[in-house]
Amino acid sequence: MPVTALVSAKSCGVTASALALTLASKRLSLLAECDPAGGTIRAGFLQGHVTAGYGLYHLAKAERTSPDALANAFANHLWPLDEAGHRKLLAGLTDPAQAAALGRTWPALSEVLHVLAEEAGYDVFIDAGRIALEAGSLHTTLTPAPVIHQADLVLLVVRGTEQSLTLARHVIGPLRAELAEYGSGADALALLLIKDGPRRAHQVAEALETPVLAALPWDPDTANYLTNAGRPPRGYGRSPLLRHARTATEQFEAAASRRSIQQQYPPRSANPQLAGVLQRLTEKAGGVRG
Template sequence: MPVTVLASAASCGVTSSALALTLASSRPSLLAECDPKGGTLRAGFLQGQVNAGFGLYHLAAAERVGPEALAQAFASHLWPVDEAGNRKVLPGLTDPAQAAALDRTWPSLSDVLHVLAHDAGHDVFVDAGRLAVASGRLHPTLTPAPLIHQADLVLLVVRNIEASLSLTRHLIEPLRAELDERGTGSSALGLLVIEREAANRGRGYTTHQIADALRTPVLAALPWDASAADFMAEGGAPPRGYARSDLLRHARTATEQLEAVAQRRRIQQEFPVQSPEPQLAGVLQRLTQHRVGRRG
């Protein structure tokens, strides 16, 4: 299963989208809240059930002991969000000042997440929050850059309105270049569209228009569902019809789409298409030209 990082150019539903995907997955799943600017799950969806002695920050001390200590600490800081315990979250930071302590923890945490996904068959979603770019690169402290570099998929969450597209447009090229230089390749980059405005009323863009405008494929789309989104953000009692809501239904489809895309990427990376030998390419070119000439 893939490790999928979700991030955005602005606050536009990254955490709610990542949580919806985690809850809707048909497989065991995990949401790791890794926004260096602080998490919202603890006070929102988890309604204060988890105190500050639990969560992401405490993995930094374990990582300094060694890989085994980190793996054990990671497992002990996961919080179940369903009765069967198949869906879990790793609550994020309570204070942005804690982010500096995680600089050397991110690469090791990435290894743990990939083992959980690839070897243990979990859908792993990472909430990377709002991305910060400095001098054309991901900021080393204000972003969990190693998690983004090594992700199977990197989704920029964007709403289908001009304001969101305008902010996202400036992130595309720096992020694409960074993934090519330091990550698994720019083919990991895609969009998750939140369709808040109705495109058929002329108020919002279609997914095809967004893909063309940002020159990036739309890998998944989620509808704006106010009651379900409020539940994701604030917790409490699920709204009536929540299990059959449009948000969860589309999120369930999205997890399957993302797994299929990640699988195709793995196959392409394992068995890359080789360019023809120069001599063979020359022969093919002459044959093509000959056929075109005869048709003329």
């Protein structure tokens, strides 16, 4: 299954969309909250239930002790998003100041996420936050650049409004160039449209000269629940946002497999340290809460 990174030019629904996709996927799924500006799901959707002992920052600390410690610690830092533990969250930073310490963590984390996607069949979503540029390239502290480079699909989340398109226009060129140079190619980039505003998908694609891979409906009740929790809205499980998110995960899977067939990637070299990741995840099936 693909590793899909979601980014924005300016806050516009990355976290809510990433959560909707993770909750709606038909497969095992994982959301890695890698926004260097800090994670919002802990205090939002999970209402503070994830204790401070879990999450991304602990993996960064582990990674500094030894190269394979991150892979060893990974399964212990996931939080179940459902009873069965089929949907998992790697909760993000609680303090943006921690981001500076993550430079070395991103490549190791990316490798683990790809093992999970390719060998355990997980739909992996990455909340990579807002794109920040530095001399035309991805900012090394304010973005999780290595994770974005290595993603199978990078989706720029936009709304169908003039304001959203105006800002998105400026990050498309630099993102394409980065993915061509350090990633799997410029065509890893596509758009995820949130249907807010007058512009239709074909107009958005034309304006930004980038394909719209999927669209999510404007659904304030469900989005608000995913952002702030509280009581789920009536018919939440069959809400427009979750139903379209489910369709979107299929569209991503199809697009990623088309790309990998075209590109014929050489198989990733098997890293023995990573073999244990899968085993520990299987042992942990049913959740890690405790």
